[in-house]
Amino acid sequence: MKGSNTSSTIVPFEKGLKIAGLQKNSAVDFPGCLSAVVFFAGCNYRCYYCHNRHIIDSPPLLDTGAVLEFLEKRAGLLDGVTLSGGEATLQGGLYSFARGLKAMGYRVKVDSNGSRPDTLRALLADGLADFVAVDYKAPLHMYDGICGSGAMGGAGVRESLYMLEGSGVEYEARVTVIPQITERKLAEMAESLPRLRRFVLQLYRPVNEEGELRAVDAGAGGAAAGRPYTPAELRALALAIRYAQPNVTVRA
Numbered sequence: 401m402k403g404s405n406t407s408s409t410i411v412p413f414e415k416g417l418k419i420a421g422l423q424k425n426s427a428v429d430f431p432g433c434l435s436a437v438v439f440f441a442g443c444n445y446r447c448y449y450c451h452n453r454h455i456i457d458s459p460p461l462l463d464t465g466a467v468l469e470f471l472e473k474r475a476g477l478l479d480g481v482t483l484s485g486g487e488a489t490l491q492g493g494l495y496s497f498a499r500g501l502k503a504m505g506y507r508v509k510v511d512s513n514g515s516r517p518d519t520l521r522a523l524l525a526d527g528l529a530d531f532v533a534v535d536y537k538a539p540l541h542m543y544d545g546i547c548g549s550g551a552m553g554g555a556g557v558r559e560s561l562y563m564l565e566g567s568g569v570e571y572e573a574r575v576t577v578i579p580q581i582t583e584r585k586l587a588e589m590a591e592s593l594p595r596l597r598r599f600v601l602q603l604y605r606p607v608n609e610e611g612e613l614r615a616v617d618a619g620a621g622g623a624a625a626g627r628p629y630t631p632a633e634l635r636a637l638a639l640a641i642r643y644a645q646p647n648v649t650v651r652a
């Protein structure tokens with residue numbers, strides 16, 4: 401964990417910061433850190449499998465000052481803060497917020513769909529992000545079908561990953577392996593990037609119209625069956641693309 405808290409008072413933040421949720425501690429969101437997770441409202445994507453759709457469109461918002469107050473009190477007890485969403489990089493006040501967290505002594509992680517490489521670059525340039533996780537959702541020609549037209553064909557995502565690979569910052573590319581992503585399509589994705597330091601395959605967990613998890617049918621997985629891959633199938637997919645991404649791991 402981080403050492404002592406700083407004596408800073410609550411930092412100013414730009415207007416327009418929309419916080420829709422706060423998880424007070426998490427041992428799984430920020431590798432190697434016990435972190436709080438801040439969920440920002442709004443997203444430029446509409447992924448059909450989104451688990452957080454309740455915070456995408458006009459959710460009730462938390463008082464930003466109260467969130468900062470909580471985080472200031474926990475500085476020194478938590479290692480870091482994960483900035484998630486929604487899409488965190490859409491927040492006009494993200495830079496100031498991250499700077500305030502660094503002043504409190506936190507390590508900062510940003511979860512992003514990768515559509516705003518310039519925002520990520522600005523955070524990295526000033527040492528305001530210690531870890532960045534970017535979702536790589538599909539081959540680019542499938543993006544709008546899976547994530548809606550706001551995804552603009554996955555514009556920015558590969559630029560974000562190239563930029564992160566060239567930086568000294570810890571990062572990961574995450575692929576949620578939905579049934580439409582066949583082995584061939586996953587290979588296409590893996591080959592479209594340089595060899596990354598972390599390339600993670602995540603299990604797809606289907607949700608219903610309300611964004612709630614729903615039961616999974618038994619049977620063969622993948623595109624033909626339209627049901628999620630099993631952890632064993634995901635491990636087999638990881639082996640199949642290891643030639644292109646030797647650092648691939650599975651999170652199931």
Ligand code: SF4
Pocket residue numbers: 443444445446447449450451452453456485486487513547
């Ligand atoms: S990018 Fe993330 S938050 Fe946005 S719709 Fe897709 S899964 Fe949901």
